[in-house]
Amino acid sequence: MDPDFTDLDEYLDEHDLDGYLVVADESDANQRYLSGFTAPDPFTTLYDGEVHLLVSSLEYGRAEREARAATVERTADYDYRAKVQEHGASEAGHRIRTEFCDTYDVESVATPSDFPVGLADGLREQGISVAPDEDDVIQEIRAVKHEEELEHMRTAQRANERAMATAESLIADAEVADDGTLIYEGETLTSERVTEEIEVSLIREGHALDTTIVACGADAADPHDRGSGPLRANESIVIDIFPRSKATGYYADMTRTFVKGEPSDTIREWYDITQEAKEAALDTLEAGVSGSDVHDAVCDVYQDNGIPTLRDDPETSTGFIHTTGHGVGLDIHEFPRVSTTENELEAGMVVTIEPGVYDPEFGGVRIEDIVIVREDGYENYTEYPEQLVL
Amino acid sequence: MDPDFTDLDEYLDEHDLDGYLVVADESDANQRYLSGFTAPDPFTTLYDGEVHLLVSSLEYGRAEREARAATVERTADYDYRAKVQEHGASEAGHRIRTEFCDTYDVESVATPSDFPVGLADGLREQGISVAPDEDDVIQEIRAVKHEEELEHMRTAQRANERAMATAESLIADAEVADDGTLIYEGETLTSERVTEEIEVSLIREGHALDTTIVACGADAADPHDRGSGPLRANESIVIDIFPRSKATGYYADMTRTFVKGEPSDTIREWYDITQEAKEAALDTLEAGVSGSDVHDAVCDVYQDNGIPTLRDDPETSTGFIHTTGHGVGLDIHEFPRVSTTENELEAGMVVTIEPGVYDPEFGGVRIEDIVIVREDGYENYTEYPEQLVL
Incomplete structure (x- = not known):
């Protein structure tokens, strides 16, 4: 390079x-x-x-x-x-x-x-x-990546998706105990156990990570909570993985939300609106637009559906309470911003699009893809399906 | 605390x-x-x-x-x-x-x-x-640790020793191909593979690491080389592991040197002298002495055996070409120094003692323990045996 x-x-x-x-x-x-x-x-x-x-x-x-x-x-x-x-x-x-x-x-x-x-x-x-x-x-x-860097990040995202698949299958294959906790191979399935399997999967592919989020229920309602303790049925489980290639130093980043069993109507509704918000962001994304335009597209979808956003209510502690995304590269958080800050997106930039809704009463939902900004739109690195119910 | x-x-x-x-x-x-x-x-x-x-x-x-x-x-x-x-x-x-x-x-x-x-x-x-x-x-x-910190480091060292045992058994159980490379379960045993198993072992115990050294032959002659490629019989393999507890943030640190097969006379001699140097350092170690006294004890043993040291020949690129040790705690390298620098060691400090000999012609040998300085001597965290030949 x-x-x-x-x-x-x-x-x-x-x-x-x-x-x-x-x-x-x-x-x-x-x-x-x-x-x-x-x-x-x-x-x-x-x-x-x-x-x-x-x-x-x-x-x-x-x-x-x-x-x-x-x-x-x-x-x-x-x-x-x-x-x-x-x-x-x-x-x-x-x-x-x-x-x-x-x-x-x-x-x-x-x-x-x-x-x-x-x-x-x-x-x-x-x-x-x-x-x-x-x-x-x-x-x-x-912020503007060379093809070689884009390839490194593609490799990191492939490793990321195999780690996510490992985590998803643990939850999918778990049984539900009478008290609602998940049981995998006879043992309580915890955030820590799922995190461990994610990390082992990544290590085996030459990737490392400092932190993983596997957060269930009220934990999932705090975007910074890494999660701990038993996972439970019928509650949302947010899994956010951001591994770094040990060889190249480049990161990937992805979030999916799962429910084992039956999601509440609220979680189901949030999930649908969040998918819509992500699509609205991607529809807006192309070289020349401001990161704030993309963020606005997400906020508009949420506001239109009666979900508070920090953009419109700086005091809210529930709803969409973070930014839409961030640049990714040799750092997990880098230029450009996809937030209220105006900054022009250029072709070759790599950003996350990660709308989410949070309320301690109901839990949290977040869906995050990592994409390349292109002249006439974007290219989505993320091939992982979106399936709420396992 | x-x-x-x-x-x-x-x-x-x-x-x-x-x-x-x-x-x-x-x-x-x-x-x-x-x-x-x-x-x-x-x-x-x-x-x-x-x-x-x-x-x-x-x-x-x-x-x-x-x-x-x-x-x-x-x-x-x-x-x-x-x-x-x-x-x-x-x-x-x-x-x-x-x-x-x-x-x-x-x-x-x-x-x-x-x-x-x-x-x-x-x-x-x-x-x-x-x-x-x-x-x-x-x-x-x-630099002076509380009992709670010493306990965290003990926990990290136990995880470290189980990871070292995993690595040692891969080498011990390997077969030797006609060209001298090690074969484990039908595949060439590489530095990368041993490193991966070390990392997985540590992850499963709640510990992380940024770097591990598994260096064979000429790689082992460079103390900073992490090692790569196939491991070979009859050559020294230096394994240096320094994991950090994800819960507490405290590190442990240990190095062992192994040979699968038959070590050269030089490697065997270096190993014996390095054990002697480590014992000399530990005999010197107690509260009140300077780190430089401990380093001198190691250098004296090497010099007496005709092995050059940086202390006596600042230009040498072979022999004992690093310091005897360093403090360990929330950082892997911290106060005090166990080097030519004068600094008084105090009870409750945790230091490594890691003499070693290096020459690209023959390879490298290093043995490293992690110990607590006590009023009347030291307490060795390290319970792992020293066995050169596997």
């Missing part, structure tokens, strides 16, 4: 800065994208029209082979050890990075806004001007 | 600062320790002798119930939405956190050195004095 950093060049020109500096490990999406390199410990990437890397000796050979960089240097090239002896580890780090910038005649840098303040202040003391980039220009560049 | 923040009070007194400010999510160990709270999105913790939390409405109820805080406030209490409309999201964030500090008459704060510079500069513009804490005083406090 050969990213287009024209917008970064323009950003630096516009702000009259010599370079863009990132010091972070591979878990930082901007670092991974700018450097084209992964390492478990923080390393230094300087962009001045070309990419320059400063890494420890341990990473040097691999960085030379793998990184998308014009030059790769070692901390040892800047007498790091001697500087640690003389100035301590923190200031030694400031000094070698200042000298590294000097090598490329860089006296002023933009940094991501989450760049460490200790290092920023240290560089400033050494004479480098440091300007945090509140616009997150690299995240904006990352 | 009721952490003792006396050292933090002293730090603030000494630097004439009103408070300590952390803005981070649950993946940040200092945040987790200071707030006693976990949330997937960044939240704000202010310490001024007491702990004050500022969280989104979504997290408010849970924070009130779960956090170890004197007060919990909502971003909505500071008119966050109105400020976003007026000033944009970044400056709104700076403003509400400034007002939050004002509530507690805090005009100057220390922050972790990796506090985001965009926010630090924003607070400064609003009149808050921000001083990055290069000493990492909270990490220093975290």
